[in-house]
Amino acid sequence: MTDDLKFKADFERLIEPLRKGSVPADKTFSDIFFDRINELGITQSRAEAILSIEKKSLNSILNNDAKRVDIVTIIKLSQFLNIEVDNIVKLYLHDIPSDKIGEIDQTKKSSYIVENFDLSQLAKEGIIPSKTDYPAIEKKLLSFFGYNSIFDYSKGILSPAFSKVKRSASEQMREFWVKSAFAQFEKINNPHIYKREDLIDLIPKIRPYTRNLEKGLLTVIKALYHCGVTVIYQPNLTNVSVRGATMVVNNKPCVVLTDNGKRYPTLWFALMHELHHVLYDFEELSKRTFHITGDPDLFLIQEDKADSFAREYLFSIEKSKYIRPFINEPLLVNEYAAKHQVHSSLVYNFYCWDEYQNGDNYVWSRYTNMFPDINIALNKLNLNPFEKETLDETVEMIKAEVFS
Numbered sequence: 278m279t280d281d282l283k284f285k286a287d288f289e290r291l292i293e294p295l296r297k298g299s300v301p302a303d304k305t306f307s308d309i310f311f312d313r314i315n316e317l318g319i320t321q322s323r324a325e326a327i328l329s330i331e332k333k334s335l336n337s338i339l340n341n342d343a344k345r346v347d348i349v350t351i352i353k354l355s356q357f358l359n360i361e362v363d364n365i366v367k368l369y370l371h372d373i374p375s376d377k378i379g380e381i382d383q384t385k386k387s388s389y390i391v392e393n394f395d396l397s398q399l400a401k402e403g404i405i406p407s408k409t410d411y412p413a414i415e416k417k418l419l420s421f422f423g424y425n426s427i428f429d430y431s432k433g434i435l436s437p438a439f440s441k442v443k444r445s446a447s448e449q450m451r452e453f454w455v456k457s458a459f460a461q462f463e464k465i466n467n468p469h470i471y472k473r474e475d476l477i478d479l480i481p482k483i484r485p486y487t488r489n490l491e492k493g494l495l496t497v498i499k500a501l502y503h504c505g506v507t508v509i510y511q512p513n514l515t516n517v518s519v520r521g522a523t524m525v526v527n528n529k530p531c532v533v534l535t536d537n538g539k540r541y542p543t544l545w546f547a548l549m550h551e552l553h554h555v556l557y558d559f560e561e562l563s564k565r566t567f568h569i570t571g572d573p574d575l576f577l578i579q580e581d582k583a584d585s586f587a588r589e590y591l592f593s594i595e596k597s598k599y600i601r602p603f604i605n606e607p608l609l610v611n612e613y614a615a616k617h618q619v620h621s622s623l624v625y626n627f628y629c630w631d632e633y634q635n636g637d638n639y640v641w642s643r644y645t646n647m648f649p650d651i652n653i654a655l656n657k658l659n660l661n662p663f664e665k666e667t668l669d670e671t672v673e674m675i676k677a678e679v680f681s
Contacts, residue, residue: 390418472504477556483497495654535547622648
């Protein structure tokens with residue numbers, strides 16, 4: 278059904294009360310008007326005088342040619358025809374031409390877009406072509422998500438999580454970020470069955486791959502995919518600072534890695550953190566559909582345990598304490614990292630984190646050179662969906678380059 282037909286159907290529902298009242302269902306607005314003047318025994322000219330309305334203006338209303346009908350005129354017609362104001366509006370809308378329906382429909386869609394999207398930031402990110410050209414914005418959003426109607430944005434299992442009527446710009450951007458990731462997982466549609474036991478077997482084998490900057494992360498993501506766990510990379514957006522996210526799509530766990538912190542070790546820490554949620558919070562996540570790491574813990578999903586899990590598997594506190602006195606001896610750090618099958622940048626990362634927690638606010642800047650370029654690891658994963666015309670385009674590239 279086209280949008281025009283859907284909108285016309287909405288109007289049919291609006292005027293349904295008239296069908297049950299004193300106004301015949303087959304009567305047009307013009308019919309009602311002329312029935313009234315015949316009942317009163319007056320001419321149209323007399324009616325125009327009573328209504329204080331010019332002949333040309335009245336005829337444009339009767340013929341549905343009026344571009345605008347002001348509220349005072351509607352009230353006058355209500356009094357003259359002895360019909361409630363809301364029924365006057367419904368009756369007039371019943372006979373409105375399709376081009377006028379299109380105008381009203383566009384207003385409805387434009388209002389929806391303003392209510393649900395942070396247009397300024399989306400335009401700044403280059404995701405939409407304009408902040409004010411609403412037909413162009415609608416066209417781009419429909420193309421991006423693959424929707425048939427812009428109102429599809431509020432449909433689906435994610436809708437209850439974003440049901441708040443009044444949302445801030447940051448909440449709107451976060452919703453857009455979440456729905457973009459969720460849509461990708463739906464389109465990827467991992468065919469492999471998720472087995473928790475397979476994931477438990479895989480996790481202890483992950484750490485050595487941190488040492489392979491170019492292919493390590495990609496290799497692990499491929500292995501997780503075959504375990505039924507889908508992992509994608511999606512950068513943060515303006516007003517969205519997300520460390521990572523875990524979702525359940527088609528009853529299978531899905532993980533989103535981000536560029537938060539823009540450091541190579543953070544990618545691995547985020548991955549292990551989210552895998553903890555997959556292992557231990559899957560049942561709760563299945564009820565809620567998604568969890569964003571860093572959000573307030575309202576559902577007993579304990580971020581501290583996930584952090585401890587990630588650190589223990591990558592480079593424990595005990596190991597950090599051992600190497601701490603030698604942290605400024607790169608050769609020793611590299612040898613120790615190799616011994617424990619982890620990339621040396623993770624050693625520096627946890628050292629900096631511990632020192633920062635102890636009050637050293639400048640520690641990160643002193644060890645910047647110890648962190649490799651994050652883009653080396655993201656070379657195959659960095660398929661930024663927000664730079665593409667459609668999510669389908671992104672998904673096809675992911676399937677070809679990551680999950681093939």
